[in-house]
């Protein structure tokens with residue numbers, strides 16, 4: 055029994071339905087230690103026969119038996135294993151992978167062996183030394199001469215320690231000296247107990263082997279033994295294994311580096327889409343945050359301002375229109391309370407219709423209402439502390455509309471206590487304003503008493519805390535609060551009317567604010583509407599509609615950019631597959647499976663995706679920080695707020711896009727017929 059046996063091999067090519075028989079019944083036996091040359095006329099089918107022996111061609115009739123085992127050409131995985139384990143290929147056109155160094159080319163088959171990393175490198179180095187190219191290990195194939203390239207190809211063919219070396223015209227492109235060198239190496243390979251089968255047109259080359267097989271008209275017409283085959287020892291062989299997934303990533307990375315500038319442009323293009331997504335999300339967060347911030351600083355969104363309903367002159371007998379005065383206050387709740395309650399403190403001058411305690415009880419009894427506080431605002435207040443004065447445009451009682459998060463130090467005012475504004479008041483008293491907490495100060499303002507005479511209301515209170523409102527609309531109001539009881543006691547002492555025109559109604563949940571506002575607006579006595587209730591809800595609602603619209607438009611733009619990014623990767627991958635068709639053929643011939651090839655292209659796409667997402671993140675974070683910095687002079691708020699969630703989302707999107715974009719091209723690459731791929735220019 056011979057090591058390799060071909061039985062009755064028939065092979066035809068078809069052009070449409072027309073059959074072109076090439077091999078018409080080949081029977082051949084080969085033994086290890088032989089150096090066989092196959093001669094024959096051009097187009098006689100020598101390469102076809104080599105592809106059958108090498109396990110690349112699976113469409114033929116007949117059988118190939120290796121070491122007593124008949125090859126199953128239908129079983130693709132078994133054929134991958136056969137090529138990986140038993141075959142080493144040497145081509146006339148060298149077929150080296152251009153983007154890998156000489157050393158890396160030799161390492162390709164070694165990655166499919168059980169050797170560890172250092173053993174693989176050691177073996178690759180010793181093979182390069184054997185072919186005299188150790189000093190060229192770091193070069194790329196295009197930096198080598200033809201003879202050097204062929205010697206790299208020989209080192210690579212030997213790397214996985216195969217039993218059969220197939221050399222398809224290995225000296226066809228070489229000069230006399232290189233031909234001599236290559237033949238000597240091939241002879242030494244046979245001496246190691248391997249079977250060397252070479253296709254040649256040269257009788258001189260053929261004569262250097264141990265046997266010549268002559269092919270004519272699809273059949274063997276001469277089979278001449280020149281000398282004995284070399285004796286075969288019993289040296290242990292390298293074991294092969296599947297290509298680890300990490301190698302695909304490594305190779306993809308090397309290719310990325312090799313075509314760095316081209317790939318960098320693609321990464322930049324892809325990153326633009328991802329950057330848009332990240333920036334728009336960050337802006338969305340920022341704007342939403344800004345609105346919330348403004349709202350929470352200015353007003354408590356769970357509070358409804360309620361005034362007595364007044365018909366306007368313009369509205370005439372029209373039932374539902376609110377008065378001009380109250381309408382204008384509805385733009386902001388604070389403004390609303392400021393105006394309405396301000397008139398409460400000076401009720402006698404403006405004669406605003408007041409809200410009675412019964413009214414308050416009625417509103418308090420409504421479902422969802424947790425509190426209804428009278429709102430007093432005193433205007434033109436002078437604050438005194440240790441001989442220093444400061445003016446307070448409006449002093450309020452601490453009521454439900456006050457927002458607790460404006461208190462920066464201290465606590466809300468209890469009886470006999472006051473909260474003062476940091477910048478407008480506290481700092482004027484003492485730069486070390488925190489030390490004021492616990493100290494007593496006085497507040498004076500003038501108003502009309504019940505007899506319409508100007509009187510001064512004096513409030514003496516202990517400083518409970520310091521407030522500061524950094525919202526951009528803070529200039530509309532100050533944040534000075536005194537406890538309700540303290541204010542009303544002072545008013546009473548000066549005989550000032552303590553009836554109110556406005557109350558602040560607290561609602562249990564934000565979701566109930568709208569309905570309760572409506573409910574209060576519909577309350578009637580003797581068929582007459584009683585109140586005008588205003589919440590910030592309506593204002594925020596309008597603003598948020600615009601924000602949502604803007605966010606949707608931005609999202610649409612981002613989506614378009616993402617589609618462009620995805621198309622970019624698809625096109626790149628298709629181009630890459632086309633440009634690397636030959637490489638795919640080489641890798642398949644070396645024993646890589648369809649899956650390995652698919653993985654190679656997918657990893658490359660994933661590398662592009664991850665780098666794009668990284669670039670997009672860096673630019674978006676940097677750009678965001680810069681934008682926030684530039685805007686800081688206008689408003690001290692971070693308008694671009696990119697969260698960790700946004701970053702993770704962009705990476706996930708990038709991975710999904712690159713995975714989807716790579717799928718079709720990678721599938722195409724994997725499905726390429728290795729023989730056709732090898733024939734690619």
Ligand SMILES: Nc1ncnc2c1ncn2[C@@H]1O[C@H](COP(=O)(O)OP(=O)(O)OP(=O)(O)O)[C@@H](O)[C@H]1O
Nearest residue numbers: 067068074076094095096097098099100101102103
């Ligand atoms: N994929 C193919 N489709 C159709 N015909 C093919 C294909 N590949 C090879 N042939 C034909 O099969 C015949 C044998 O080709 P093959 O390459 O095996 O010959 P060869 O002996 O190696 O030739 P050469 O010495 O010129 O390299 C040729 O006539 C060729 O045109």
